Amino acid sequence: MTDTSSSLRILLTNDDGIDAPGIAAMREELTAVGDVTVVAPAENQSGVGRARNEHAVRRDHPWGYALEGTPADCVAYALRGLDADFDIVVSGINDGPNAGNYVVGRSGTVGAGVEAAFLGTPAVAVSSYHARDFFCHPPEEYDFSRPARVARALTERVFGTDVFDEVDLLNVNAPADVPSPRMRVTRPFADYDQQVDHDPDAGALPDGDREHDLDDDEVYVRLQDISWPDSVGFENPFPLDDEHRDRYPVGSDRRAMVDGEVSVSPLAVHHGHATDPRLASIVESLSEQVE
Template structure:
């Protein structure tokens, strides 16, 4: 196989240090074209827009749009035959099925898969600090190497015949981390109206402001660091889950499909048949 043609994008914006690190590593794997958001688009999932503004960039283009916009434009508008899409390195983890579902980093990979290309989404975490923030103070070289190496090895096999997207969470600070195949953790809750700054504030027109606070890790508030409670999380999350791998400072690789699956139900046929009986 000749050197693959790789589309690189992210959700932190084209100037993010994680993207620069990943681009450097991917140039050793194939020909890299960057089409990335003009500014930060974190947390937008697979949101798409009908129009976007394109800007020239030394690495390719920046787009005033979402990560999915970038992928859609690049794959369908550049006239380039790409072999794979890589998204990242995100400056924070994307683990757990709820977070994965709203991640712009992963959303770019999902858009690629629907358009017929395999994808790798790479996110970084710090095994002590959790979020590598501010990103300028962290080195994204290790997650970038993991992502580039994983793409190269997967393209050389039949991995992408069965898998649409590899969602990767890699530590920035663990030397020679073990890599583990994982599944996204099903763990999510929501707290409504408990933020003193927003709870049921009367706006004067009959409307009420409420707070909707995600709880994506147990025993933490919002996006605070859950790793000081690592022992508790280790018992909560079984081996094979993406969050257990992160608690143990490993590289989590979750193979995903994007067709939303097809659930079998023994009771549903009776429910549907009963609609005709009414």
């Protein structure tokens, strides 16, 4: 039994929507170690990053509240709009991985954690992948209990230590199908390109992209991420051969996934700062020229 007098006060959210299987599995695990309040999007908000809205509609939910907004909206509302204090924010479980610099920057799951960090609350973002299928989709066909147990253990262990003195957010990618996976501290690995197709078959476009007939000076374009080698958009990049394994060094989040491990990437949200004397010289010289 958990001692509720000393249990964690946990805000739980996600980007797949409050009715997604991943958040249900995460809530079931977290209630064993803390007092869990759920504030999550009413509908799927995947891929929205840290987008925010000025207005949102809140609905009561047996676990807390469903918000007609983004994951970052949910966190902002909960941390500043509820009469409650939270020790930590947990976001997930996402029904697919969020690894690599570019993908992490676009993820609504991670975006919720970034919002929490900016508001002064440590966060853990949790995503699940499948060592064969890659994406856990459709999510109803996958078991998120193993990633939920991993996230619960990590959340309980790191809180109260000095980990969050320097780290704002832990980004976790855990396999759903690997028994007793190894856990590894990792760093996001940058590997990204973009494929652009002109005038694709209109019949293959989502309905929302066919708002009107094309004029003579208009062309349909399709933008698709290449975030893993030899895969475009949401194609499954697994299994990766030895050449691809060697592409990602041990200690990177992508290599951990290739090896079926739990990737734990400690992140800071200040966006970094670089110094370059050449830039300082250019700016100084321009300041003397521009009136």
